[in-house]
Amino acid sequence: MKAVGARLPRYDGVAHVTGRTTYVDDVRIRGILWTKALRSPHHHAAITRLDASKAEALPGVHAVVTHEDVPKNVYGHLEALGIPADEPLLAENDVRYKGQPIAVVAAGDEDTAREAVELIEIEYEERPAFFDIRKALDPDWPQIHQWGPVYPHFGPHNHRRVRKGNVDRAFDEADVIVEGVYRPQAIEHCPLEPQTALAVPEADGRLTIYSCTQAMYFSMGVVAAHLEWPLNKLKFVGGTVGGGFGGKVDTATETICALLALKSKQPVKWRWTREEEFLASSTRAPWHMEIADALTNDGWILGRRMLTLHDSGAYARFSPYGVTKHAFHHTGAYTIPNVHFDGYVVFTNRVPTTAMRGFGVTSVSFAVETQMNRIAEVLDLDPLQIRLKNANRIGDTTANRITLKDPSTVPVVLAAADRIGYDLPAEYRSMTSDRRSGELLPEHLVAQLGVEETSGNGGGR
Amino acid sequence: MKLTVNGVEHDVQAPQLASLLHVLREELDLTSPKAGCQQGGCGTCTVLVDGEPRRSCLLPLAAVEGAAITTVEGLGAADELSPMQAAFDEHYAAQCGFCTSGFLLAGTALLNGSPGATREEVLEALSGHVCRCTGYVKIVRAVEAALHGEVHPERVEASFEPEETEVLIPGSPA
Numbered sequence: 001m002k003a004v005g006a007r008l009p010r011y012d013g014v015a016h017v018t019g020r021t022t023y024v025d026d027v028r029i030r031g032i033l034w035t036k037a038l039r040s041p042h043h044h045a046a047i048t049r050l051d052a053s054k055a056e057a058l059p060g061v062h063a064v065v066t067h068e069d070v071p072k073n074v075y076g077h078l079e080a081l082g083i084p085a086d087e088p089l090l091a092e093n094d095v096r097y098k099g100q101p102i103a104v105v106a107a108g109d110e111d112t113a114r115e116a117v118e119l120i121e122i123e124y125e126e127r128p129a130f131f132d133i134r135k136a137l138d139p140d141w142p143q144i145h146q147w148g149p150v151y152p153h154f155g156p157h158n159h160r161r162v163r164k165g166n167v168d169r170a171f172d173e174a175d176v177i178v179e180g181v182y183r184p185q186a187i188e189h190c191p192l193e194p195q196t197a198l199a200v201p202e203a204d205g206r207l208t209i210y211s212c213t214q215a216m217y218f219s220m221g222v223v224a225a226h227l228e229w230p231l232n233k234l235k236f237v238g239g240t241v242g243g244g245f246g247g248k249v250d251t252a253t254e255t256i257c258a259l260l261a262l263k264s265k266q267p268v269k270w271r272w273t274r275e276e277e278f279l280a281s282s283t284r285a286p287w288h289m290e291i292a293d294a295l296t297n298d299g300w301i302l303g304r305r306m307l308t309l310h311d312s313g314a315y316a317r318f319s320p321y322g323v324t325k326h327a328f329h330h331t332g333a334y335t336i337p338n339v340h341f342d343g344y345v346v347f348t349n350r351v352p353t354t355a356m357r358g359f360g361v362t363s364v365s366f367a368v369e370t371q372m373n374r375i376a377e378v379l380d381l382d383p384l385q386i387r388l389k390n391a392n393r394i395g396d397t398t399a400n401r402i403t404l405k406d407p408s409t410v411p412v413v414l415a416a417a418d419r420i421g422y423d424l425p426a427e428y429r430s431m432t433s434d435r436r437s438g439e440l441l442p443e444h445l446v447a448q449l450g451v452e453e454t455s456g457n458g459g460g461r
Numbered sequence: 462m463k464l465t466v467n468g469v470e471h472d473v474q475a476p477q478l479a480s481l482l483h484v485l486r487e488e489l490d491l492t493s494p495k496a497g498c499q500q501g502g503c504g505t506c507t508v509l510v511d512g513e514p515r516r517s518c519l520l521p522l523a524a525v526e527g528a529a530i531t532t533v534e535g536l537g538a539a540d541e542l543s544p545m546q547a548a549f550d551e552h553y554a555a556q557c558g559f560c561t562s563g564f565l566l567a568g569t570a571l572l573n574g575s576p577g578a579t580r581e582e583v584l585e586a587l588s589g590h591v592c593r594c595t596g597y598v599k600i601v602r603a604v605e606a607a608l609h610g611e612v613h614p615e616r617v618e619a620s621f622e623p624e625e626t627e628v629l630i631p632g633s634p635a
Contacts, residue, residue, distance in 0.1 A: 009550070016558035017546040017565060019493025019533035026492035192497045192505055192559040192593050242495070242559030243593045274498035 023242050024196040024210045025271055032198065033062050033106040035260060035270035036113035038120050039280060040095035040102060043129030043349040044144065047093060047122065052103055054119040060112035063264035064120075066103045067092040070259060071228040077250075077317050079225070083153050086146065087315035087352070089226055089255055095124070096144060096314035097351050099280030106260040106268045129349040133288055133309045136346040144314065144347050151316050151345035158344070160320070160327045162399050165338030167294075170303025170444070174294035178375050182291070182367035186311070187284040189356055193242020194272040195281060199257035201265055202235075207258055211238040214248040222251040223258050234258075246355035250282050250317060285319065285353035286311040287326075287363040291371050294338075299379055299386045302444050303338035306330050308364075312345045313352035319345045322360035329361045331399045332368030333409040334390040337448045339399045387413050388428050395435040397448050407433055462526060466491065467535030477523040481515075482506045484522055485532060493533035493562040497591075504590030507563035508532050514563075514570045514586075533562045536569065545569045545604070548612045554603035556594035563590050568604040576608055583608070 015021040052064045067073045067090040074092075076085035091102045103120050107113035128142060135141055136149040152158040171177065198210040213219040213236075220236045223229075241248060253270045260268040272281070287310055294303040308326060312319035323343045330341050358365070376383035392398075392407035410433045417424055436445060464473045466489060475484045482499070485491045485508070497505030499518045506518040509531035537543040542550065545568045555561040564587060571578055571586040578586065583604050592600060606612055 010553060010555070012558065013550040013553075013555060014539050014542070016555035016561045017533075017542060017549045018537070018539050019562050020539070021558045022492075023495070023559065025486075025496060028490055028492075190593055191557070192503060192591060193495070193557070194497070241557060243557045245593070271496065274500060274502070 021240060023193055023240055024198055024212045024238075025193070025269075027198055027210045027237075029198065029200055029267045032267045032269045033108060033260065033264055034110045034113050035104055035106050035256065035268060036110065036117045037101045037105075037256075037270075037276075038103040038117045038122065039276075040091065040098055040100040040124075042095060042124055042126050043098045044127040045095050045124035046127065047091060047095060047102070048125050049121065049123040050102070051121040054121065055103075055105055055116040058107075058112065058116045058119060060108045061105055061116045062108070062266060063106045063260045063268075064103060064116070065106075065256070065259045065263060066090055069263065070226055070255075072226050075222065075225055077222075078153075078320060083316070083320070087317065094127075097280075097349055099276070099351060100314070101256070101280070104256050104260060104270075106264050106266075131348050131350060133286070133311045133346040133348060136309065136344070136348075144349060147316075147347070149347060151312065151320055151347070154320065160323050160341075160343040160345075162327050162330065162339060162341035164397075164399050164401065165303070165448070167303045167305060167338045167340040170294040170338040171292075171305075174302055175297040176295045176379060177292055178295060178371070178378050179290070179292045180367070180371045180374050182287075182289040182363075182370060184287055184363050184366055186286045186350070186353065187356060188278055188281070189243075189245040189247030189283070190277065191241075191243030191245060191247060194274060194277050195248070195252040196269070196271040197253035197257040198267065198269040199254070199261035200267040201261050206233045206235060207261060208235045208237060209254050209258060211236055211254050212241050212244070212248055213238055213251065213254065214241055214244040214246070218249070219251045219254055223255045226255045227258060227262075245357055246284070246359060247281055249355045250352070252281060280351060282313070282317070282352050282354035283350075284356035285313075285322065285363075286350075287367075289363065289367040291367060293336075293371065293375060295375060295379065297379065299375070299381045299389055300442055300444065301334065301336045301375070301390050304331060304336045304340070306339070306341045308341070308343040310343065310345050310360075311348055311350065311353060313348060313350045315347075315352045316345065317352045317354055318359070319353060322355065324360070326360035326364045328398070328400050329364050330368070332365060332372070333392055333407070333412075334368075334372075334387070335392050335396040335445065335448075336390070336399065337444055341399065382424075384413060384417055384422060384424060385428055388424075388431055389440070391431075392433075393436050393440070394433050396445075409433075462522065464489075464522070464525065464530065465528070466530040467532060468529075473522065475522055478521045480518050481508070481520040481522060481525055481530070482517040485517060485530075491532050491534050495559055495562060497559065502589075502591075503560070504563040504567070505560050507566050507590070509566050509570055512570060512573060514567045531566070531569075533565055536565065543569065544607045544610070544612050545572055548603040548607035549600075551613060552599050552603035552606055554596060554600045556592075556596050560590060560592045560594075564592070564600055564604075568607060571604065572607055578608055580605070 391409035
């Protein structure tokens with residue numbers, strides 16, 4: 001252990017304080033072209049006409065790219081898992097969120113590129129836009145996404161399910177039922193470095209792409225898929241990210257730069273404006289979570305029913321993955337033997353949502369911990385004691401049937417109590433993560449100890 | 462037009478209304494000022510104009526004729542960091558580094574103009590600079606360390622003797 005506890009200099013510290021760190025925008029290539037995009041002014045509309053010929057004819061414009069120029073325009077982030085593609089790189093017949101890119105222009109300077117975008121002739125037929133995920137399953141919810149109101153590819157289901165134990169019996173036997181609804185909203189990652197890429201055509205026919213991505217090989221795969229190229233024709237340069245927080249996992253600029261560079265045969269940069277960041281870059285998702293807990297008067301959680309609606313925005317991207325992670329954490333750091341969880345990925349006319357710092361889990365942690373406090377309030381019990389009592393212990397099984405070998409709930413709660421000078425009775429203060437016994441092995445938890453199963457969450461990918 | 466940057470006089474070709482940021486980055490290849498928002502809102506493009514911190518994205522070239530411009534490239538080099546640079550490095554005040562140039566120059570102007578600045582004056586001097594990795598506490602600490610002369614110009618070297626650390630989690634193997 002040479003690093004833990006030691007004071008180490010940042011490997012990039014001196015570069016940062018001397019202004020020498022090379023972010024994508026700082027890469028110096030002579031004669032680059034600059035990119036501007038035509039983006040949808042509507043939340044939801046059909047595109048009835050698109051003609052970019054005047055933009056192409058503007059002096060100083062070197063390339064205009066629309067959906068027609070993209071070898072494989074429609075792509076899905078989960079295609080490798082067998083999920084069909086759903087999102088066009090550039091909008092084709094319709095636009096489903098405000099700010100969705102439709103056409104892009106590469107010109108000698110930004111002003112000319114902007115002027116060219118103005119010259120693109122486009123007509124829309126506006127459609128009603130929908131945002132309230134609570135109404136997604138109403139019969140009159142309009143068709144936004146070709147798959148319907150919700151993502152339908154959780155194995156045989158149209159939602160992520162977790163089932164364990166006998167939740168009906170838990171609710172029958174409960175002394176008290178406590179319900180809560182939790183609705184954390186969207187957050188823009190807002191890194192100080194906007195989305196930026198630079199694609200350089202090389203003499204050997206390959207492309208070098210300077211990228212601010214947080215996920216190099218993933219982004220490389222996305223570009224290769226759209227171009228229908230083998231990976232070995234792409235060289236990605238990256239790893240220096242001016243803040244990402246999950247917002248630079250989706251591939252925002254690289255593919256467009258690649259297409260414009262190939263068409264113009266010149267190096268092309270696309271650096272988003274701050275307005276574009278707020279308008280069109282993906283955000284943390286809004287969530288709607290409903291929890292009902294079956295409780296005993298002395299604070300045991302016998303069962304939980306939970307419904308989650310996740311706002312995916314206009315396309316699926318990674319949302320099914322986020323909801324799956326969310327589902328696996330829906331009992332938090334606590335052991336609840338009887339659960340019934342349904343999580344839906346709902347399509348709306350907002351910008352597609354994506355990862356942000358604990359993808360899918362931050363929302364459920366907020367809901368679960370607020371629910372724990374609510375339970376304590378209703379039962380008039382101590383909130384930390386309730387947490388310690390129901391805390392994950394060695395040998396407990398989680399909702400998705402993982403047997404815990406090294407849970408940390410008890411020591412973490414005790415450390416937190418210690419730090420804030422919180423008074424706990426001796427029997428709580430002396431708790432450990434050891435297997436349950438005595439009073440901590442109440443009847444409702446007896447059956448689950450020793451159970452070792454690894455599957456059964458009732459869904460596909 | 463003549464533009465003096467980091468003590469060097471340049472002939473610049475850009476039109477009078479081009480932003481100073483654009484001229485520095487695209488004509489002079491000085492890339493420490495960043496195009497974070499280009500609306501004067503984030504502070505990443507800050508440079509010193511005659512010693513005063515200014516948003517270079519909002520300054521037309523014509524407005525800085527005859528002025529002396531300083532960017533981070535004009536502070537200290539890697540082996541001779543200025544006190545503010547050394548303090549930022551030593552106190553881990555840069556995470557992704559994209560906002561760092563602006564903070565460094567705001568701090569440098571404060572150090573030069575009001576070396577006895579109070580905590581409130583430090584916060585005022587840094588206000589309007591956005592750090593999204595949320596390093597504000599470390600940035601304030603670094604600026605104050607530089608103001609108080611508590612900076613060690615030699616770089617912190619890796620120490621492989623673990624310091625005595627407090628055990629945070631009872632029963633943890635640490």
